[in-house]
Amino acid sequence: MVACPATTTVDALHHNHLLISRQSISESREGLLIFQKCGSIKHLKQIHAHLLRTGLAHNPILVTKLLTLCSSYRKLQYATLIFNQMQNPPTFTWNVMIRAHTRNGSPTFALLLYTLMLNRGVPPDKFTFPFVIKACLNSFSVKEGKQVHAHVVKSQFAGDIFVQNTLMDLYLKCGDLEFARLMFDKMRVRNVVSWTTMVSGLVFCGELETASAIFEAMSVRNVVSWTTMVNGYARNGRIQEAFELFRRMQLENVRPNEFTLVSLLLACTEVGSLRLGSWIHEFARKNGFEMGIFLGTALIDMYSKCGSIDDAIKVFDQMPMRSLVTWNSMITSLGVHGRGNKAIALFGEMEKAKVKPDEITFIGVLSACVNECMVDKGYGFFINMTKHYGIKPTVGHYVCMVDLLGRAGMLDEAYELVKNMTVEPHVDVWGALLRACKTNGNIKLEEVVYKHILELDSSKEGHVICNSAQQQLQCFGWEVG
Known part of the structure; x- marks a missing residue:
């Protein structure tokens, strides 16, 4: 309350006036x-x-x-x-x-x-x-x-327009569209921020048609307004409309910013279009865009998921500054494309650069160890993750470790790891162990694992476990090639 x-x-x-007296101001300057x-x-x-x-x-x-x-x-x-x-x-x-x-x-x-x-x-x-x-x-x-x-x-x-815009943003992002629209309609004066806030909020709430109508009603649009709509179309799978709006933006001589291009790259990634993604990259080069953290990371993600890992590496090498997300994206991309040794080497460079890894980093590193079947290194990273960086293992880390031990035929060790998990064993963990049992022909352990599976809520998870290894790869959200 x-x-x-x-x-x-x-x-x-009067009290506030006395606080900031002439003497106080003189003292302040010194x-x-x-x-x-x-x-x-x-x-x-x-x-x-x-x-x-x-x-x-x-x-x-x-x-x-x-x-x-x-x-x-x-x-x-x-x-x-x-x-x-x-x-x-x-x-x-x-x-x-x-x-x-x-x-x-x-x-x-x-x-x-x-x-x-x-x-x-x-x-x-x-x-x-x-x-x-x-x-x-x-x-x-x-x-x-x-x-x-x-x-x-x-x-x-x-009546303060800045206060009004902030209130409208609150209602929109908290899902109270009725209150937000009431505020917008009652505003005596609206600036471009007011209009853009309304458009952005509607996009955030998935009201693309209404957002588009308000966008078209704007008498003045800035780059943020255009980018908001481009991003809305891109994130909702309306790729053609995103690029059509980008074309209109150019015809009206509005220079896009880094986030406009990032939105378009997201669209390219969604449809797996290497041609369009490369065109955006070339557009950025020709128009003098610096390889900033957001643009560079989006390009790495696009090239990797569209099957061109070498181009992703080139972008990474050209970036003057990299965020943790950038490093994670490149490490994971190398692992997914079967270059586990390079992914692990890159993690070493990341540590030398004093960039502190997070749990996503270690998912990428452990996945690379799985692909290269490097059991000792994988165990080392798994232990070091908690001991050195204080990161508690998640379900994803345990899935990687079970996969790693399973590929090496170390099923007993994998089962012991699952039994001693610090978190409740998840469907994905049992699924990884079940696949390992099937691959290695260990029928006895397979029966034990299957009993654990039956204890899970079959209506939600049981059928997932019995699916193929290909579906396990899809859970990472990668569509390479």
């Missing part, structure tokens, strides 16, 4: 110079100590700057400690704290801060509400969002 905002009083406004060379959390704590020693720790502008830097270093506990030591923090300082918690994955705490702010009689401003609304969105709290909407109206910020 979000509290109702208190009525702004003359005393409150103090802000200290922050310019801050490059680490250690340095930040030294600056905080300096503010305490010099008596500037009560300057709201300097403390707000301190809190902003704490947020950028994701040190919210330290920021909260500083904030709690402030006497009567002004609105803009509350805004910084609410935004910090919203952006750093604690939206519920952001909403608690907002409630505390209101209970203390601190008046919100037009910058407060977008942060609070985003906190409602990030916590899927549409009920609280409607309460904040009521606060917006009472605080006389209902």
Whole structure:
């Protein structure tokens, strides 16, 4: 439950005015110079100590700057400690704290801060509400969002277009299309962001026809508007319409951005069209697009799934910067295309580059070990995953290990692994062991495994297990060639 905002009083406004007096502003100008060379959390704590020693720790502008830097270093506990030591923090300082918690994955705490702010009689401003609304969105709290909407109206910020757009985004992404459309229709003034928010939200909710109608009604469209519709068509399998819209975009002299091309590459990947994907790549080259993380990763994915692993490798080698997703995509692609040794070598390069792997990385690495039948290496990676990186094995990792041991004929070891799993054995794990038994002709263990299968919910899973190994490959979502 979000509290109702208190009525702004003359005393409150006067108090805020006194906080930011001429002397305070003068102190702030001198103090802000200290922050310019801050490059680490250690340095930040030294600056905080300096503010305490010099008596500037009560300057709201300097403390707000301190809190902003704490947020950028994701040190919210330290920021909260500083904030709690402030006497009567002004609105803009509350805004910084609410935004910090919203952006750093604690939206519920952001909403608690907002409630505390209101209970203390601190008046919100037009910058407060977008942060609070985003906190409602990030916590899927549409009920609280409607309460904040009521606060917006009472605080006389209902006509602020930025607040309106943020509210509309909340309703759309929480699936309340009726409320979102009501807001959109009642807006006296709409900018391109308003229209694009509506189009994007409808696409997100799968209302492509309505989104298309609103898109066509727009008098002014920017690259985000076009890309939103292109992406909507691509993700819903309407490939021809995605490319037709891209052609219209060019005819209207709207330069696409990286995300436009990524959407088109997604479409190419969906239909397995290497020709169209290569054409998008050539378009990017001719039009001066840098090989950014998103575009590069999308190209790797497209080339791999369309059967051209060598082109995927070229793109990877040309990328000046790579994300974890980029490394994962390339490692998995090499493994799927039967280049397990190269996939494992690439994982070694990834470790040297100080990129921390995740559970998806190890799925790719273990799959590569399966394809090359490297039992010892596979076991090593499986153990190291938990011991060195603290990643708990998932069902996918156990499936890879059972496949690996099964291909090496080590069925007893595979069965022991399944019995000692740290998670409940899943249909895919038993399926992998059953296939291994059939391949190796171990009828005795096959009967044991089949008894475990019968204990599963046959209406949902039983028939899946008895399918061929080809169906197991399809569960990875790869359509190579």
